[in-house]
Amino acid sequence: MKHDSSNQHLTQLPTSTHTPENQQNLQPDQDPPQPGQKQHKVEETAAGGKVLPGDLTHYVMPDATVVVDFLEILEFRQLQGIVFTQTACEALQSKGRRYYNRLRNLVKDPRHDCVLFANEFQEYSYCPREKGESQDKWMTRCVYSAAVWYYNHLAGMMSMVMITEDQEAVAQYSSLNSGVFVISIQDYLQNFWPELQAAHELYSSISQVLQEKEGEDSQKEFSEHLPVEVLEAGIKSGRYIQGTLNVSKHRAQNEAFITTEGLSSRNTDLSSDVLVFGGKHRNRAVHGDVVVVELLPKSEWRGRTTSLTEGQGDEKTEDDDSSAMPTGRVVGILQRNWRDYVVTFPTRDGTQNQSRNSQRILAIPWDRRIPKIRISTQQAEALQDHRVVVRMDSWDSTSLYPNGHSVRVLGRAGELETEVQTILMENCIHVPPFSDAQLREMPLNSPEKPWKVDPVQVRRRRDLRGTHLVFSIDPRGCEDVDDTLSVRRLADGTLLELGVHIADVTHFVQEGSLTDLEARTRATTYYLADRRYDMLPAVLSSDLCSLLGGVDRYAMSVMWELDAHTLAVNKVWFGRTLIRSSYQLHYELAQALLNGEPADVPELEQVGSEEKDAKLAELTQALEMLTHIARHLRAQRDRGGALELEGVEVRAQLDEDRNITALVPRQPLEVHETVAECMIYANHWVARKIQETFPSQALLRRHPPPRQELFRQLVETAKAQGFTVDTRTNKALADSLDRAVDLQDPLVNRLLRMMATQAMSQAMYFSTGAQPQDQYYHYGLALDRYTHFTSPIRRYADIIVHRLLTAAIAMDTGAEPKAPGSNKEVEETAHHINSKNRAAQRAQNLSMALFQCLYFKEKDPQTDPRCVANAVIYAIRDNGVLVFIPEYGVKGPVYLRNKEGQVVSVGPDGGCDWQSGSVRRHLDRISTESVGGSATFRLFEHVTVRISVQSSSCHADSLNLELIRNRPHGGPEAQRGPSQGRGQLVQEVVQEAVRLVQEAQQREARPRLSKEEKEFSQTRTPNLYSLLEEVRELALRDLDLDLDLDLDRSHPVCATTA
């Protein structure tokens, strides 16, 4: 129907001004293609500026069936000059929206050399379907006729290759036209891309799956999904509930929850999530899918299991005291959210292979929440114990497991590089090296051709080089200096001028450039335990954008004019500037200057002593002023209820060779807070500015207040310890946390703060048009508006904010109001950045855990004293407790009852062993009864645990904790008296860390690891890194949830070593 209407509505151009593009499409003979650039005019107009390169040997036009079945192969960036046809597009659309969107993104992405040709809208390439012609045949004919037209359109200058899986078509068409070749996809790959091994493998794996599909049969394992119309009607009437399926991490076999958050749920009476119990009820839904559930009758409702279980496959069905929650079954799936999964091919032994066809393997996904995936492959032997990236294709109701195909082999399981790649893959992080095209966009800066400030820019920018004393304070050895500060007294002395100058990344990264696109895709710099993946190429991040000392750099500045006494803001100025940082200080140096201690400023070494004194005095005065202002700002925010959730942080100081020279506790330095406060202030004011200028499309960051019920654990735990925690407002919470200090045990307060942090919701980016204004509030910082502005080198959000600010400044000077993006676009970007940030956070934690496991893997838990550690109980479960090990920053479960039903019994000396007995759980304690007597474990009690590694071939290794004594582990910790304060703890931590350093260095000396380093060309000191991360973990600082507290500085360790 669509087609004949398109034919009848011939173009009638209403006015003469409308002539251009379409007519060119329709009447190619009127505008004969010119040689050279002009010949791509059709693509240019059709794909919005995308042009196929002219220097190829051929363009390739895939058939509809090829696009539908083998789109993944066409996604290889190496394949160039692909012309998709509208016919193929529509065929794909009928396969599913998701596939179609993938093609759309492909065509949009300038990094792929492909365009879309609307062949059915082209008068001479369109062919009507003939009577009795099958759909497939017709589509093939359409594509062929499009290929012929295209060939003629390019005046025969470029050969066209049409690829099809239809052998008849190959026979029928291949000899019709000289410049248009028709070949099968396999021939195409073999002839044109023989070296692209990955594509060949992918081809064989997909075609294997397609063959398998034909021979499906057997009885139903699952009930069929309902059609979409029924589901939608059911959701509207309230009979069904729509939500995202969340599979429980620990009981992946049985428990899954439907979270309705973010989706309009009609059932307002359903306050909690819906439980889906068992595989049958889950009905082929996979973690992350958007599903529709039907509630079961109340008699079948169940509660969630709260006991600790070990890993997977634990079919414990005991009912516990937790109340029954709504339980349902999946009746349909609205949207599959399948991504690429990492699976491990199991080791082959005769018994395991149950499937009839020996080529079918059940591969086990790395993520426990994902069901096993059936893969058809002929490489099963070769892939044993390898980690492989696979994609799921389908899950029929006749099959117990979904079908998939392999895409890429990562490497042997257990190898460091494989594991790191697995972590990246599982979090959907793709960080290919920057391509040549991207690097070509970068300005040059080499010793021969040094980069210079452009005189045009000098005229446009405010020049602060002569007037302002600009300096930066960063961790020692920092290469990417995002931010610098300046402060001065204005002429009459009654005013202060505070300036924050941020690297002007947007000057170098034009919107829509390849670098910009890549940065947008990455959204943030990824910090893993042993490496770093930059968001921007190194020439920008550590050179031209970095505000290094003594060189001219572009900056984006915020300057406040403050009243010298009240510190009230008189005037704010935003704008682009040109600065030259005079001092590149580090924290310790700045603090030393503030304290009046003698300090060597490297920039002043060459200067005579008198001048040096004068300059030092000037600098010190500036630092003092800065501190004064920052104290005031902090006090202001504290009155509003800003939360302090950070703990102690230890930082390693590195010399030129990147060896650790000293470990310095970070916390006592006030200057950290000073710098952070200035950054928060700048972020806040920029947020105000862009929100006022663009009320519906500014990118801000909000931190929603936490849900009160999430504080329940915190409140109850605190109560058990005799503290009251008031969680009603952020101020009350901050105050009550400050009061909840146990002089006997400083860990109590840290653990309480940790729990408070866990109860918090995540801070996130959003577009101001997508939220009502009262939702802009930042709970953690107690600010009404907040955004990220100060680290454009490592966060994409800041780049957007810079662009918004630039547009806002331009509007102030009378330019046309022009927002960098619509509300919808900004909101989409915000979502993207949020999800990437979460992925980055997860990847960082996972790589941290990986290195912890590597650390303990090499030690024998029975003999090595380092595997025995002091632990604090912070939560009680039905059959065990959760503990925190401050020494290593590890959190984990300790079982009091093992799989055989035995319980821990405590001997007279405090030693523990397993005996038969029972466990009873109370609110604040858990006790075991056994032959050997009874033992009770209370919250915040110190115990001794043994750490061992639980290896798993298919999943990530995990740490296993075993209780060995119910007293604190020996050593200084045990004898610590009540008089000891926090400072001493810090020192202990430092000592502990120093010990770890030595260990790490010893470890480094081992040949095996260093070989790996060479092989995978990692940074020179990977394990040092993990150690620093461990040290950082000691501070309980990252706690999964960044709260923006001082976030601008949250990666000091990474910045210094990488």
Next chain:
Amino acid sequence: MAGLELLSDQGYRLDGRKATELRKVQARMGVFAQADGSAYLEQGNTKALAVVYGPHEMRGSRSRTLHDRAFINCQYSMATFSTAERKRRPHGDRKSAEMSLHLKQTFEAAVMTQLYPRSQIDIYVKILQSDGGNYSTCVNAATLAVIDAGIPMRDYVCACTVGFVDETPLADLCYAEESGGMSSLALALLPRGGQIALLQMDARLHQDHLETLIEAAMTACKGVSKVLDEVVRQHLQEVSVLTGE
């Protein structure tokens, strides 16, 4: 659920038009001999037949007589075979009554009714095939019929519908687009003076977008007026050849 993709990334609509492109307009005047004026107009797949009687003296209830101008009587109907499912009632339902009223208002603004006090002008429009933009096709057809009847008008009345999708106005919607769930607007214009004879919209639209939408509609109407003008001139030429002038 996302429905049809009304505007592709390449800027094509469902039937291959660009956003501002109109459907093909074809028209003939003077298709019936008995009526005072008549016209047949196709706008893409929407086909309309318009017939004009009058001005003549009041028929039916004389109480409707207007003493300073002519009374315009409009009747809109759709052929039973005009839609994909057979229509039970060709005219007289609510929708047709509303459409008749809109037509009446449009032509009261365009026809110089004060030249014919105490008389009546009848405009009958029938949709033979409906594929979106019924109102605008009717107005365009009726304009030609009125001209054919020799009734003086201030200007051509040209109408066009515009829709709004992805921040882009789409001119002259077809049925698939109209039922695609976007907000649309119908506008009848006296193109030379740029006066709006009728503006009708019954969907939600943000105020900020209204102006661009009206702008697009006016451009489209001016495009239609060019086509109509050509049709009239062509017709006059043919008629003058026949009458030997």
